[in-house]
Amino acid sequence: MKFKLEKTDTQSAARSGQLHTAHGKVQTPVFMPVGTQASVKTASPEDLEQAGARIILGNTYHLYLRPGHRLIEESGGLQSFMSWPHPILTDSGGFQVFSLAELRKINDEGVRFQSHIDGSYHTFTPELVVDIQRSLGSDIMMVLDECAPFPCTHEYALKANERTVRWAERSITHFRATKPPLGKEQALFGIVQGSTYEDVRRQSMQQLLKMDFDGYAVGGLAVGEPKSAMMNITQLCGDLLPKHKPRYLMGVGKPEDIVHAISLGMDMFDCVIPTRNARNGTVFTWIGRLVLKNSQYEKDFQPIDASCPCYTCRTFSRAYLRHLFQAQEILGLRLATIHNITFYMQIVKNAREAIQKGIFEEWKNQFLNNYQMTEQV
Amino acid sequence: MKFKLEKTDTQSAARSGQLHTAHGKVQTPVFMPVGTQASVKTASPEDLEQAGARIILGNTYHLYLRPGHRLIEESGGLQSFMSWPHPILTDSGGFQVFSLAELRKINDEGVRFQSHIDGSYHTFTPELVVDIQRSLGSDIMMVLDECAPFPCTHEYALKANERTVRWAERSITHFRATKPPLGKEQALFGIVQGSTYEDVRRQSMQQLLKMDFDGYAVGGLAVGEPKSAMMNITQLCGDLLPKHKPRYLMGVGKPEDIVHAISLGMDMFDCVIPTRNARNGTVFTWIGRLVLKNSQYEKDFQPIDASCPCYTCRTFSRAYLRHLFQAQEILGLRLATIHNITFYMQIVKNAREAIQKGIFEEWKNQFLNNYQMTEQV
Numbered sequence: 001m002k003f004k005l006e007k008t009d010t011q012s013a014a015r016s017g018q019l020h021t022a023h024g025k026v027q028t029p030v031f032m033p034v035g036t037q038a039s040v041k042t043a044s045p046e047d048l049e050q051a052g053a054r055i056i057l058g059n060t061y062h063l064y065l066r067p068g069h070r071l072i073e074e075s076g077g078l079q080s081f082m083s084w085p086h087p088i089l090t091d092s093g094g095f096q097v098f099s100l101a102e103l104r105k106i107n108d109e110g111v112r113f114q115s116h117i118d119g120s121y122h123t124f125t126p127e128l129v130v131d132i133q134r135s136l137g138s139d140i141m142m143v144l145d146e147c148a149p150f151p152c153t154h155e156y157a158l159k160a161n162e163r164t165v166r167w168a169e170r171s172i173t174h175f176r177a178t179k180p181p182l183g184k185e186q187a188l189f190g191i192v193q194g195s196t197y198e199d200v201r202r203q204s205m206q207q208l209l210k211m212d213f214d215g216y217a218v219g220g221l222a223v224g225e226p227k228s229a230m231m232n233i234t235q236l237c238g239d240l241l242p243k244h245k246p247r248y249l250m251g252v253g254k255p256e257d258i259v260h261a262i263s264l265g266m267d268m269f270d271c272v273i274p275t276r277n278a279r280n281g282t283v284f285t286w287i288g289r290l291v292l293k294n295s296q297y298e299k300d301f302q303p304i305d306a307s308c309p310c311y312t313c314r315t316f317s318r319a320y321l322r323h324l325f326q327a328q329e330i331l332g333l334r335l336a337t338i339h340n341i342t343f344y345m346q347i348v349k350n351a352r353e354a355i356q357k358g359i360f361e362e363w364k365n366q367f368l369n370n371y372q373m374t375e376q377v
Numbered sequence: 378m379k380f381k382l383e384k385t386d387t388q389s390a391a392r393s394g395q396l397h398t399a400h401g402k403v404q405t406p407v408f409m410p411v412g413t414q415a416s417v418k419t420a421s422p423e424d425l426e427q428a429g430a431r432i433i434l435g436n437t438y439h440l441y442l443r444p445g446h447r448l449i450e451e452s453g454g455l456q457s458f459m460s461w462p463h464p465i466l467t468d469s470g471g472f473q474v475f476s477l478a479e480l481r482k483i484n485d486e487g488v489r490f491q492s493h494i495d496g497s498y499h500t501f502t503p504e505l506v507v508d509i510q511r512s513l514g515s516d517i518m519m520v521l522d523e524c525a526p527f528p529c530t531h532e533y534a535l536k537a538n539e540r541t542v543r544w545a546e547r548s549i550t551h552f553r554a555t556k557p558p559l560g561k562e563q564a565l566f567g568i569v570q571g572s573t574y575e576d577v578r579r580q581s582m583q584q585l586l587k588m589d590f591d592g593y594a595v596g597g598l599a600v601g602e603p604k605s606a607m608m609n610i611t612q613l614c615g616d617l618l619p620k621h622k623p624r625y626l627m628g629v630g631k632p633e634d635i636v637h638a639i640s641l642g643m644d645m646f647d648c649v650i651p652t653r654n655a656r657n658g659t660v661f662t663w664i665g666r667l668v669l670k671n672s673q674y675e676k677d678f679q680p681i682d683a684s685c686p687c688y689t690c691r692t693f694s695r696a697y698l699r700h701l702f703q704a705q706e707i708l709g710l711r712l713a714t715i716h717n718i719t720f721y722m723q724i725v726k727n728a729r730e731a732i733q734k735g736i737f738e739e740w741k742n743q744f745l746n747n748y749q750m751t752e753q754v
Contacts, residue, residue: 028645037700037704037706038697038700038704038706039699039701039704039706039708041706041707041708042707042708042711043583043708044688044711044712045691045692046688066700066703066704067675067696067700067703067704071675071676071696072674074678075676075678075696075697081694081696081697081700082697083692083693083697149394211696218383298444298448299448299451299452301451301452311421311423315421315422315460316460317452317458319444319448319452319458320415320452320458320459320460322460323415323443323444324415324416326444327414327415327443327444328413328417328444329415329416329418330418330419330707330710330711331416331418331419331420331421333707334419334421334707334711335421
């Protein structure tokens with residue numbers, strides 16, 4: 001995998017670039033829709049392409065448990081299994097083990113847990129997690145890490161990070177000793193941890209940078225900390241991570257947070273917000289969110305956003321979408337998802353274009369002005 | 378509305394024809410996917426078009442209760458509301474009042490019932506049901522009828538039919554006295570009732586034919602009667618209904634029943650079987666049904682049917698579809714629906730082509746042979 005840095009903004013740390021993977025090129029900044037179980041919920045690969053998505057995220061924890069990475073390898077890899085021809089990033093499963101699995105026990109070897117599906121016992125080690133992602137054939141794999149909860153003590157953050165660093169070392173050693181079973185080159189990203197403690201984050205980066213990963217993720221944010229702490233740590237990482245490698249801010253997030261984080265030098269984002277909100281009937285527009293079930297849309301025969309190029313906005317009215325949600329018609333979930341993914345892809349596309357034109361700060365301020373004014377109403 | 382009879386088979390009563398409606402032409406025999414609440418469950422208008430559907434059915438009972446026919450009229454009619462540019466047939470709501478609503482009371486004036494959604498009280502009269510369908514703007518409207526349950530006594534069937542005939546008279550009088558509020562021509566079909574009693578069916582037809590409806594439906598079948606009784610009544614109606622008018626066999630059904638009914642002279646069909654089965658993970662092929670959840674498909678990387686032109690079969694494997702159902706991913710419901718509607722549309726298309734080539738009986742026997750042999754396994 002190669003990362004080509006194209007342009008860096010002069011008034012902020014915002015950058016535009018290109019990720020070259022075995023399954024094609026991705027322009028950054030980029031948003032990755034979340035395809036937990038080999039499906040971005042309700043959306044087909046065609047829907048995702050039309051919405052402008054060119055890289056999606058798969059969850060190793062879920063895919064390992066069901067249908068199993070061996071089956072996916074046998075089918076030709078995750079791209080082939082789910083018929084998505086473009087790049088895929090898979091997480092390490094660590095976050096889900098800590099948030100979904102039951103009775104987990106962590107020690108230096110790895111983490112033992114019970115499946116949330118059938119209660120069966122499993123152990124993830126840094127090496128196994130690399131092997132699973134090798135079987136999935138993801139273009140970008142993530143190392144197993146220990147994601148500290150918020151809040152946690154300085155001591156806890158330090159210990160969790162020390163383990164994360166030892167695991168990162170084992171991960172890259174195993175990665176370098178193994179080959180992609182499906183024949184297509186795969187990359188491995190390290191994950192910066194350290195909670196909201198700057199010194200732990202610095203220590204984490206210092207040690208990970210020595211290992212020379214293909215890219216670096218900022219983990220352990222968007223887990224309940226104040227927004228100021230999230231942005232403070234993001235800024236620190238934006239400053240200290242190497243310029244010529246991609247930076248991935250994990251699990252963030254809201255449109256305004258993504259735009260802020262782009263200005264702090266982040267390149268890649270993933271979050272369930274656009275897809276989960278869609279399924280609850282909340283859709284995004286340039287002037288804020290819109291709750292489709294609200295009675296004010298009962299006879300509103302305009303599209304969600306007349307300027308939006310998505311299938312939903314080209315075809316259906318708010319009144320019809322509201323009806324689908326009121327009547328619990330499944331079609332509504334997909335139509336709202338198509339719109340929200342399109343909206344997120346447009347945010348990063350517009351940010352990229354503004355960076356390339358040298359007008360990012362202007363664009364950012366205008367976006368935040370329009371978007372947040374209405375959010376506060 | 379005009380019906381152009383193109384060809385009648387020499388060895389059976391099968392016919393091919395064309396329905397000309399205000400929203401375009403429909404080739405018969407035809408299958409109409411069911412779009413109960415202004416949505417063929419899980420499928421977008423694009424999906425339906427690609428599956429080959431050119432006319433769909435809407436349920437007056439559901440649309441009247443939610444979102445309400447006035448709102449749909451305000452949006453420009455059901456086609457405009459749901460963004461389906463092709464013809465729509467709406468039922469009268471009678472069947473749903475008898476199967477879904479609570480505390481219904483029927484008398485000569487009409488039927489009073491409680492909404493299954495919120496318990497509110499409503500009364501359907503033959504005139505109101507025409508008015509509602511006028512507001513919906515459906516190309517083909519149905520008269521309010523009393524659908525007798527199976528089994529019922531001869532006396533019950535006779536009385537229910539007599540009321541149905543009186544209501545038909547009131548319906549067509551009201552239809553002729555009113556204009557389409559949306560400016561597009563609408564047609565009205567009468568409904569033959571009489572349960573499994575031939576004499577009552579004959580009487581029903583005799584009286585309805587005098588009223589000169591635009592087409593005739595055969596109602597009150599596929600409600601639990603033996604297959605022989607269903608086919609016996611269908612044959613009687615195929616023999617006695619006028620040749621130059623379209624015949625619609627309501628609520629039928631299974632692929633083999635549709636093919637039989639085509640050979641008995643029926644032109645139009647609707648049923649929830651393809652869509653409801655799809656959502657349960659059962660898909661149709663030329664050699665019988667296939668239950669996607671079965672473990673035999675776990676590592677089956679073939680499509681449902683390699684000869685099928687649908688998006689699902691061109692794109693996804695049985696193993697992937699099985700995974701979607703196992704993991705309760707919503708995408709699976711849509712992909713199976715797309716396949717099943719495509720399959721049903723292909724049945725009627727192939728039947729039509731066989732009729733036009735004069736080889737319908739041959740085609741029918743081959744279809745039933747392939748299809749039913751596996752069904753019995």
